[in-house]
Amino acid sequence: MNVNKELCMLCQTCAAVCPTQNIEVTEADIIISECNDCGICARACPLGALYE
């Protein structure tokens, strides 16, 4: 999964729905580790900032 950081507002909705809880949103960045490309975070993103 990729993040368009120009769209991301670090709102953490993606992190809340990630089934493996591998998305961490810090105060300044979004970090995706060990992604299975299930695409759930992309669907949850209110801004369309995540893409495969």
Next chain:
Amino acid sequence: MSKKLTCDILVVGMGPGGSTAARYAVKGGAKVIAIDKRAEIGTPIQCAEGVSESVFEKLEIEPNPRWISRNVPYVRLVSPSGHVVDLNDERVAKAKFGFVLDRKVFDKDLATFAVIEGVELHLKTRFVTGERLENGMMRVHARQFGEDVTIDAKMIIAADGVASRVGPFFGIKTFIPLKHIESCVQYEMTGMGLDDAIEMYFGKDVAPGGYVWIFPKSEDTANVGIGIIPSLTDKNAKYYLDKFLETPRMKGARFVELNAGGVPVSRPLKETYGDSILLVGDAARVVNPLTGGGITTAIVSGKYAGKIAAEAVSANNFGKEYLMRYQELWKDDFGKSLELFFRAQEVLVSMSDKELDDAARSMLKCDFETLNEVELLKAVAKTNVKLLLKFKKFLN
């Protein structure tokens, strides 16, 4: 050498739930450290900021007028084909004020009260990982201004929001299925003209699984936002909100601020407690799933968590069975209504646009005693068999 801190109770996240928990824990005699990843409590706003009067009683603090952006005396519901249901004092016998908060001020004040009571607050301090030590202590590894910091606590209160990281690290699964989250975008806007109402717009082309809201913040500015259930559509929340901005209602509206966020609309976590840990607010999923409102429930759950945690410290008992009392307390307080609202939300999501229009039409024929969700559901349930069956147990 990394910095080392120790305390009785560590609170992670200083939203309204965490700040309230921290305040009650320290009042109960415990040594409390609180951490928040932000540099300033209260920003960014991820909320429509609406509450009802009762929130101030729950806080047990004299409400400060600075917390309130605007009083909003009534609610306007708009159905998919445009039926307008105004729940104002002509229709509602004992109408109560709703409030739109200024959470930048409110949240920061709640944190300040906690600090005044004696909570040691560490800002720009982010939870990274956690572990249980052999002696039963909870160890948290955090980053603070670019440095590692280790915090050992007898127990932890996780108030770290919808995307809780603390819960999972200590064995409590918190992730939310796609059908149980509202994906939200909000614009603070000015210039579109406002009535004295909280406005809510429904419909599958307006906001699938949720609604568009207009919450007035001042004479001429309002939070204009949307929540949608992502499993019901391929489009995102921003797409639908931008579409709403094209409607005549929003003519002349201009942007002041942008926010985004996710709101859990599930049942609460089955277990909001574990050995040496309690979860409060959004992290525990104690949110009204019908409205998405979570401020009051966060505060109330925070209050009980703080009290029970302090008692656990006094009793030196951090076992799950002891901490279970926390869940009993919040369940006694608002558990039954959350269950009702969850069922109502399930029905609302399943209703077609035509059924929503019918519900609006029948609401126009009703008068209401009070303006609370239970009262409204009762009235609507009378007109809708599906609803009536679902709520039978609750609406006596």
